[in-house]
Amino acid sequence: MAPDTAPPLERHEIERLLGQCLLRLQAFELRLKAIVATHRLSGPADLLEQLRAHRIDETRRKTMGGLVGDLMGNVLVPEGQQGLRDEAEDAPAFSFLMQIALPADEFSRIEAEHRKLTAKRNALVHHFLEEHDLLSEEGCRVAKRDISGIIERVTRADKKLDVLAADMDQVRKVFAEHLASPDVRDWFVSGRHPWRLTTIAGALHQAATALSQDGWTSVEAATTWITARCPDERPESHGCRTWRQLIHETRLFDLQIRRENGRRQAWYRPRPGRGEPT
Known part of the structure; x- marks a missing residue:
């Protein structure tokens, strides 16, 4: 060959x-x-x-x-x-x-x-x-x-x-x-917003973990942190006028108002026993 x-x-x-x-x-x-x-x-x-x-x-x-x-x-x-x-x-x-x-x-x-x-x-x-x-x-x-x-x-x-x-x-x-889950079932049956399953509630929890000061987080600081990472997440998309109203509506966080330097400022923290949003 x-x-x-x-x-x-x-x-x-x-x-x-x-x-x-x-x-x-x-x-x-x-x-x-x-x-x-x-x-x-x-x-x-x-x-x-x-x-x-x-x-x-x-x-x-x-x-x-x-x-x-x-x-x-x-x-x-x-x-x-x-x-x-x-x-x-x-x-x-x-x-x-x-x-x-x-x-x-x-x-x-x-x-x-x-x-x-x-x-x-x-x-x-x-x-x-x-x-x-x-x-x-x-x-x-x-x-x-x-x-x-x-x-x-x-x-x-x-x-x-x-x-x-x-x-x-x-x-x-x-x-x-x-x-x-019960959250979604309640949403369909009674119209209750499934806050634990929303991205915005998860972002609030993450911001609270990242920015916590003695267990509490400034709402103003948290909204700046969230807006930089999740610009599409806004209270208006969930039927709320403000971040304070949204935090209150979720029932996943404690909310308090403090007077600092002559200004009323909102602070929040994850509510014990509610777990992290999913």
Whole structure:
């Protein structure tokens, strides 16, 4: 056999690696589809099941590039860009959204990794025979190296997606528990606001922990702290005119008024026995 002609065993090994690589890529795409299809659901309450089925079917037809585009910017988002909401519905509506906010540099790094993997996948599927000479030993050696590199890359990416999928499953479990909780049941039945489940009550508790002075926290300092971290959280969104009214309405905190330097200032603290908002 001529030295520039690849032995059959070399070709067989490449075919084995190529099949393994394609299976890994398909498994990665399936995990992407599961995450993208289920990270959000919104619409009229009586159409949720149909909307869910439509979203799953729509996602099933997307390419890997489209899936990565949905993952980056919808599921994984740069800090400060999370929490995008749909337009308000005229009928009773439901909205559920899961996102992970990342520092800008981390977001860019992950996005670049996924875009590069997508490009390599496309080249493997559409241009592999054009780019590799499988009739020579050297060409087979390069082909095996390139396929092995893609396998390593997709394996790393799939492991990270596995962690993300597990976290999302845990979030869904906790969310389901919240929906079945007495707070939510009272909300639907009697209209009582489920304060323990709100972001704003959780932020007040976190601010109280971070800014406490002898067990009490200045409402003014806490609102500044919360506004810097959760700019969308405002008393008006919860039917209250002021932060003092909101703190009083939650029944999760003690509130007192102090006169300091000729001014009346409000202070609060988590109420013993009520636990941390969830």
